[in-house]
Amino acid sequence: MLQQIKTLLGIQTVEQDAVIEQLLETNRVLVSAYVRVPELLVESEPLLRNVVIEMTVERFNRLGAEGLNKEVIEGHERNFTADGLLGRHLPVLELYLSQQGETAPKRRLRTL
Numbered sequence: 001m002l003q004q005i006k007t008l009l010g011i012q013t014v015e016q017d018a019v020i021e022q023l024l025e026t027n028r029v030l031v032s033a034y035v036r037v038p039e040l041l042v043e044s045e046p047l048l049r050n051v052v053i054e055m056t057v058e059r060f061n062r063l064g065a066e067g068l069n070k071e072v073i074e075g076h077e078r079n080f081t082a083d084g085l086l087g088r089h090l091p092v093l094e095l096y097l098s099q100q101g102e103t104a105p106k107r108r109l110r111t112l
Contacts, residue, residue: 001043001053008057020060027055034086034093036102047096051089 005020006012031052032039042048086093 001049001056004053005056005060008053009060016060019063020056023056023059024052027052027059030086031055031089031093035096035100045096047092051092055086055089 001024002017002020005024006016009016009020011020028039028042031048032042035042035048037045037048042052
């Protein structure tokens with residue numbers, strides 16, 4: 001997954017590998033906890049794997065901008081959603097759960 005993420009980010013060196021690996025591990029744990037499957041299964045299920053990759057790319061791009069909702073620099077505007085780490089990926093994770101005959105957890109997973 002590391003190489004896929006680096007390709008999506010346009011990174012060709014190894015300087016950011018440790019940061020990407022840490023984000024990847026965190027996202028793998030979050031997805032695993034939400035869908036209640038072992039972490040190894042997250043990597044082998046294409047739907048879950050893609051969610052982890054997308055989350056990692058998004059979180060990498062937000063490094064240094066944690067807590068911001070909006071940033072404007074020289075007319076260039078960046079808007080960040082405030083819907084948590086799983087945010088826009090919840091429908092995909094819930095689709096996975098429904099395909100497995102399960103329902104989404106009653107509580108929402110929150111991270112600090």
